[in-house]
Amino acid sequence: MWRMLQRDEPEDYVVATGEPATVRQFVETAFAHAGLDWAEYVRYDPKYERPSEVDALIGDASKARDLLGWEASVKVEELARIMVDADIQHVSDQLAGATVRIDR
DSSP states (O other): OHHHHTSSSOOOOOOOOSSOOOHHHHHHHHHHHTTOOGGGTOOOOGGGSOOTTOOOOOOOOHHHHHHHOOOOOSOHHHHHHHHHHHHHHHHHHHHHHOOOOOOO
8 A cells, every 4th residue: 555655646456366266265264264164154145146247356456566566465365364363363352351340
């Protein structure tokens, strides 16, 4: 983001790994990292699927690479793990600071 802000003119950039990944793959990785079975927590509704004419969606970050010298250093599986670890830490911090209220 810092490199984007250093440009003289604002532009739109795609920030992506350039590798294919489905939502299901991301969810499976995230839940596995947390030691959970995703199928026990996630409900699937086909009405939210993209139209069938969309075969593959893969982000093209070539503009960011060419103009900013940026390339993805974190891939999808690692991103899922980083996000889970951050959420676990956040909840842990909240619980550590929580106070118990007892009504008498």
